[in-house]
Amino acid sequence: MSTEHVEESVEELPERTESGSAGRLEEEGDVAADYLEELLDIADIDGDIDIEVRSGRTYISVVSEEGDDSGLQALVGQDGEVLEALQELTRLSVLTATDNRSRLVLDISGYRKERSEELHRIAEDAVSRAKTSGKDIALAPMSAYERKIVHDAVAELGLISESEGEGPSRHIVVSLDS
Template sequence: MSAESTEHALSDEVIDDQDEASTDADASPKGSAASRLEEEGDVAADYLEELLDIADIDGDIDIEVRNGRTYISIVAEDETDGLDSLVGEDGEVLEALQELTRLSVLSATENRSRLVLDINGYRQQRAGHLQKIAEDAAASVKESGKAVALEPMSAYERKIVHDAVADLGLVSESEGEGAGRHIVVSAD
């Protein structure tokens, strides 16, 4: 093969590679993100199922992808103390288990995960409680005109409170660091 024909063959390969790359780039990022989230959910479910087996705790695992995030729920038909022990006091065990599950996903996929883990509806119940905290803080700010500092909470819980405070027409800001990070609600 002459140098000219080798060069021509190589340029054809480069063009083919570029065409494949542009086809991949033209593919809907939403589709690839959705498949990545589904994979994340499958890895997380496998990890949690193994954990439940080791702990000899009964529970069904539900996976849902919404708003660009994977939500994993572990529920039981019967009230079982085993699942409650996975929530812990004030959801501390649940938060730790969520972080371990995220690490499992990171290890398997090399992608950081923002998955949310819920056990026996704890997060939904907590969201209602957080809504009430936001409403009480807003009422206090409106009445006194003074800013109100709330108890420290996780980033996920702070997001719920920030949204609730904004819906009530007030301003909220996270302050502090680490486990002491909390929200301050004010009128301006």
């Protein structure tokens, strides 16, 4: 590739500004909300959809309209497995509509918030057990999203954590040192 061609290519790229990025995130939120509204209609489940853009990421929350979230609980599934699948499908709908890969986070009925609090307690317990026993503490397998939360919590508490294993067996080991 010649230098002239590279310079032309760079000039043709759209300028990335804060407002451009925010606009893209708002657009992906709108596309995701439309997709989820259609899904809720098909499933005959009532729910309100809230969109929030923060820290360079779009957060979509689906909450019960009338306080009865039994229909929404089916969309969370056991251990959040259905929620993870819906998040991926929603990301695919955004990709299809915008040609941009999305890092949006989908939450249903506050499941992710509650799970995050639980993961912080798990991290605190593992740190405490590691300090008391002086031994490495292996945790149960969890998703990449959940492992990130635990890694951050363990680091805040002053210990080290590493992910080990493959696929669905991937888990965190908390230790005093590396």
